[in-house]
Amino acid sequence: MKQTAVVIAPGRGTYNKAELGYLSRRHPDKAELFAQFDKYRADLGQKTVSELDGAARYSLATHTRGDNASALIYACAYADFQTIDRDQFDIIGVTGNSMGWYIALACAGALDAMGGMNVVNTMGTLMQEHLIGGQLIYPFTDDSWVEIPGRRGEVLAKMAEINSRENHVLDISIELGGMFVLAGDDAGLAAFVEEMPVVQDRFPLRLANHAGFHTELQKPVSALGMDALPEALFSQPNIPLIDGRGGLWYPKATDLEALWDYTLAHQVTQSYDYTAAIRTAARELFPDVFIVLGPGNTLGGATAQALIQAQWRGWSNKQEFQSAQGEQKSLISMGADA
């Protein structure tokens, strides 16, 4: 019997050293699709995704740049989506994290393959060109993925206090399961790093080559994106989409102007609530499984944390999730073991 599935598209930071060669290794049968992507990039004078994926070695400077990473991740994830066995899985919803929203739009058919590349690449390039602000990660759960009492409030209070200082910007960029991704300007980020205790040996963790996504800092990028990417690129999805507020967009019932506006204005300049997206998918669609597209498998933890926060299937911590996962997989990461 078919399993119902919600598919999750990953965001930036998922194509790392281990993923080098992902396209050729995983998707040798999709040369035609990649050729289209490559032509699109070549015409713009950008390195093609095949070149990037086929590079002799992974270069942090090259592979994590917004204009390169975005297209590369899109190609991997979109190709992964095409390989899902539809006889095994009935896909009842698609969502994504951050830039993964653009990929989700393409997977759901609201953008076609090249429309998706156009949106991803344009926004990734604009982000790189402007590179306004940056991001950091800070957790508020313990090792068992249980919320530390009061921690969330402490982080938000500190963030608000820093944001209120003159010449400091700091805001929620992404609600990511048990973590906040915060975004701000250098002063705001530096103040947070300086003033918050280090937890789990590595947080607060600044993210290289990431801009202050999903904050008002990106208003100029949003305006340029709206100029470059017309509403006509969008069409009715053929699979329900869940956005970064937990909102649902159903086939034939989607206001395309609103979808365009959400994609290029709202979610670019306002917080992206991945936790809400997973909560809506988990509760309202209640799939048998969540499938996280590659590249990478870094989104699995955040997804499980979001499911635990939603008390999905009664899970309340990491151990219960893992035990259930051991009996019957509810979370599949296509990018694992790249």
Place this chain on the structure above:
Amino acid sequence: MERVGAEDQAFHKNRRKVTEGDLPLGKPAEGPLEDYEAVAIFRAQCLSRNLDRRSRKMQAAGDGYYTIGSSGHEGMAAVASALRPSDMAFLHYRDGAFQTRRSAQVPGVTPTWDMLLSFATATDDPLSGGRHKVLGSKAMNIPPQTSTIASHLPKAVGAAYSVGLAKRQPPEHKVLEDDGIVMCSFGDASSNHSTAQGAINAACWTSFQSVPLPLLFVCEDNGIGISTRTPRGWVAANYSDKPGLKYFHADGLDIFDTYRVAREAADYVRTRRKPAFLHLSLVRLYGHAGSDMQQVYLPRETFEAWEDDDPMLHSARLLIDRGVLSAEDVTSIYDEIEAQCTRIAEQVVMRPRLNDAKDVMASIIPPARECATRSPPSAEERAAVFGSDIRQMEKVQPMSRLLNWALTDLLLEHPEVVMMGEDVGRKGGVYGVTQKLCDRFGRERMIDTLLDEQSILGLAIGMGHNGFVPMPEIQFLAYLHNAEDQLRGEAATLSFFSDGQFTNPMVVRIAGLGYQKGFGGHYHNDNSLAVLRDIPGLIIGCPSRGDDAAMMLRECVRLAREEQRVVVFVEPIALYPMRDVHEEKDGLWMRNYPSPERRIPLGEVGTTGDGPLAILTYGNGHYLSTQAAKSLQVEGIETRIIDMRWLAPMPTEGILKALEGAQKVLVVDECRTTGSQSEALMAMLHEHCDLPKARIAARDSFIATGPAYAATMPSAVSIADAARHLWASS
């Protein structure tokens, strides 16, 4: 095995008709409804219908507890589309489709999960916390709907009235948008209820004099109330020509027509700030509720004709004819939603439910809310507002004057406080308690209402929904009774049914109790508080002296403003002007005005004297016992008089502490013996205290006019007699 009920059989017939193209006749799709919006409406209709069927399956399996459905009324989804999610909606219980459509307009809401949790009475039901299956949602601006017929209409009028005032004088906890409208819906049968008639009349009365009232009434006319048919044409005849109320009619089976007309009606209300009446013609499917066997009282052809006119078949016809969906698309949406509801229903029944009194009762008292701390008004500000009264403050004054000043200070300090009632404004109240307040604070905050207590309380409840702290006045206690459901069934239950998310804080002032010398008879001297005393969560204060009254009233406003409580403040009319206690011009019952920061906290009782004979009383009883105490003292019986001040919740701890060192206790109650405070006091004393006890209370009678005005109630003489008797007994 899953139950297959009549509603399932009818639904499968519906599905077959879609497949076979056997769809009802009707007008083609017309109007401004966009195709994508029409599909969104249709999806909401399908979800609502499936939830109805699911609720009956869950009940049959012992997993669900409420089966009044929305089948036949799914056109309400198109009304939701015509409104904004920020427009507060007080819904009829058949408005599942309104809720499912609005859910899709508010990102993050999960209607299937949420509504199935409520069917299952799971504790994580996001609205009521598992207390009741009710429509509603904080995120969607839908307060929990109630089941007492049409009782939500008066507060919808109040909420609509509040919009304009909140725009000009925004309260700190304002909820509604300046250009928002309020919607309330009800059935054709409910429209006959006196509460509905009163609310609609209040709306007309308001609109007729051009006071803004952005309120959309939606009458869902399915032609029958349980088993009683509504006369054909009755709703239109009744409401199409009301003063100040614009009438609209739509075919509620046709989402395009419903949307078109609902948009027109909503635009009219939004732009003109006047009320409108949207009349939708609908059908009722599958009976009144799961337990209702409509075949017992309806000819089969009648409800089969309704099934043939199923609004979902009409939607399917309209969408297929317009080329938006194919028949296969329609049935695949049916199947997709059927599967979705089945999956989720299996999960929600495993969620925990409430199982003890503590958990059930946890939301009776609403949570406290953060309020901005403001500096108290300066001496200059107070002087400017009080005018010549400020000089009077050096002298002792009767209660009515001190209450007037306390109200002045409260209105000055808290701009969100508003008062409403019969004659409270320009006249300043029947007894002058609100004199000058209209001049001091304007007619917008001192609202002279029409003569209808349901409307007064509804106005307060609705304004409380929008961040105001209303102080409605009921002119006489006896007038409360025709409106008490507004407190009992509405105001007091709001926090309970919304798990503390919706609140309507207020202080209801009621002039009441007996002893007006020869004036007014029963209806102006009613001496029973029984109707208030058993309402869970309700606070009742009853002062006896002017200084106490001022300080208690300040506490009442604090309780409403900061703790969101519903408070009733019963003001003994006979004590308003009271000056003397023992002899003419002794002036002993008057007091100085206590400085504005002084309050008497909830639960704090007042004690005078420390004698071994305790007299436990309140209101007029305190005054009369003070008189009695003097004659007892002459006889060598020393008393202590304990004034409860707070009648509910009973200040047990304070009373017991005040009784320490006493040897006997006499309960004095001016209210009727049956159902009076004295019954509760005697029970409490019996349970918690070993002192010999007795009581004197009013006889179970109504109050007479003329010389016998006080004959049925305790007097100073009868109290003294009762005290002597108790004191002498072994």
